[in-house]
Amino acid sequence: MANMKELSVEDKLRAIYDLQLIDTRIDEIRNVRGELPLEVEDLEDEVAGLTTRSEKLSSDLELIEEQIKSKKTAIDDHKASIKKYTEQQKNVRNNREFNSLTKEVEFQELEIQLAEKQIREMKASIDHKKDVISQSKERLEAKSNHLKHKKSELDAIMSETQKEEEFLNEKSAEYQALIEDRLLAAYTRIRTSVRNGLAVVSIERGASAGSFFTIPPQTQMEIASRKKIITDEHSGRILVDSALAEEEKEKMEQLFSKF
Numbered sequence: 001m002a003n004m005k006e007l008s009v010e011d012k013l014r015a016i017y018d019l020q021l022i023d024t025r026i027d028e029i030r031n032v033r034g035e036l037p038l039e040v041e042d043l044e045d046e047v048a049g050l051t052t053r054s055e056k057l058s059s060d061l062e063l064i065e066e067q068i069k070s071k072k073t074a075i076d077d078h079k080a081s082i083k084k085y086t087e088q089q090k091n092v093r094n095n096r097e098f099n100s101l102t103k104e105v106e107f108q109e110l111e112i113q114l115a116e117k118q119i120r121e122m123k124a125s126i127d128h129k130k131d132v133i134s135q136s137k138e139r140l141e142a143k144s145n146h147l148k149h150k151k152s153e154l155d156a157i158m159s160e161t162q163k164e165e166e167f168l169n170e171k172s173a174e175y176q177a178l179i180e181d182r183l184l185a186a187y188t189r190i191r192t193s194v195r196n197g198l199a200v201v202s203i204e205r206g207a208s209a210g211s212f213f214t215i216p217p218q219t220q221m222e223i224a225s226r227k228k229i230i231t232d233e234h235s236g237r238i239l240v241d242s243a244l245a246e247e248e249k250e251k252m253e254q255l256f257s258k259f
Contacts, residue, residue, distance in 0.1 A: 009226055009227055012183065015175055017200050017248045020191075029165050033154065043146060043150060047144055054140060068122050071118055072115075075112050078108040078115070081104070081108045088101055167259070183229065186238070200237065211234060215232070215239070223240065226241070
């Protein structure tokens with residue numbers, strides 16, 4: 001292609017319309033993927049969160065079970081102390097020593113009651129956590145299966161379209177390099193401000209493509225002469241004549257047909 005500085009207005013119009021056709025094709029490829037990449041990302045985050053939660057719950061469970069073991073050991077120690085103090089009561093010399101040992105026995109019995117109460121509470125906590133873990137595992141399994149399905153769907157689309165998109169991105173960059181900065185900036189601005197991303201459109205039945213506003217015959221003649229860049233006064237889009245558009249569409253179809 002000719003150097004940017006040597007481009008005539010017609011060449012500029014052809015280049016920018018070609019760029020529009022390439023970018024529209026890229027848009028179509030991305031629309032096929034739609035929200036899938038975001039869905040996959042969200043599901044990955046959710047699965048990671050549920051996995052962490054399940055691991056934390058399992059860790060909590062292990063900790064509680066260790067605490068129960070510790071309490072049972074403490075109960076055994078308290079029982080051993082009771083046995084020891086009871087034996088000592090048989091050999092006391094006076095009531096004061098007997099009463100002192102009785103108080104020790106009572107204290108150990110209270111400690112046993114407290115430990116048994118704590119064990120009951122911890123067992124109830126274990127039952128609750130087991131229910132939560134079971135629910136979390138079911139949810140994690142469902143989300144993991146959903147993620148697997150969505151990833152498979154995305155991978156299938158990516159394998160079909162990735163090479164084409166990379167090729168088209170290169171072509172888009174090539175055509176952008178042909179277009180002067182001011183015109184390219186206008187193209188980008190219009191493209192991002194319109195819903196369908198069409199910044200350059202052809203004349204169809206006396207109106208710009210996709211519009212119901214008729215373009216005056218004089219303006220249509222100026223567009224067909226390809227002597228200056230003309231924009232639609234209603235939408236701001238850059239306009240090209242239908243003959244030029246058909247020629248460039250045919251050329252671009254040959255480019256796209258490689259995939």
